[in-house]
Amino acid sequence: xxxxxxxxxxxxxxxxxxxxxxxxxxxxxxxxxxxxxxxxxxxxxxxxxxxxxxxxxxxxxxxxxxxxxxxxxxxxxxxxxxxxxxxxxxxxxxxxxxxxxxxxxxxxxxxxxxxxxxxxxxxxxxxxxxx
Numbered sequence: 001x002x003x004x005x006x007x008x009x010x011x012x013x014x015x016x017x018x019x020x021x022x023x024x025x026x027x028x029x030x031x032x033x034x035x036x037x038x039x040x041x042x043x044x045x046x047x048x049x050x051x052x053x054x055x056x057x058x059x060x061x062x063x064x065x066x067x068x069x070x071x072x073x074x075x076x077x078x079x080x081x082x083x084x085x086x087x088x089x090x091x092x093x094x095x096x097x098x099x100x101x102x103x104x105x106x107x108x109x110x111x112x113x114x115x116x117x118x119x120x121x122x123x124x125x126x127x128x129x130x131x
Contacts, residue, residue, distance in 0.1 A: 025067055028055050079121050082109045087125060098122075 010030065014023035028051065031041050038052045058067050079086065082105075089108055095101040102118040105111065113121070 028052065032056055032059055078111050083125055
């Protein structure tokens with residue numbers, strides 16, 4: 001059995017339907033079910049020891065649902081705490097550029113951000129001001 005070919009096919013098939021992250025998770029689970037050595041999985045597909053141990057324990061304890069739950073630590077931006085105030089100010093006093101918006105945000109909050117960061121912040125909130 002050629003694990004590489006079969007795995008490549010499975011990953012491509014699943015990536016189209018479920019996304020890259022879930023496809024890799026399913027691949028690792030399939031390989032563990034078929035008792036492919038963890039060392040081979042690590043070397044061939046770049047999975048970490050921690051990930052494979054977690055998946056193996058989930059399989060052993062029949063708790064696969066936990067693998068697919070997203071529990072990433074995504075810290076909230078300091079600017080998010082001031083979003084309502086920033087948007088209110090930028091709507092009443094629109095800035096034609098990101099540079100102007102960045103200056104206004106720094107004036108309001110005391111937080112200085114780069115122009116790309118300000119653009120992301122404004123786009124995330126779908127603010128009409130200086131996107």
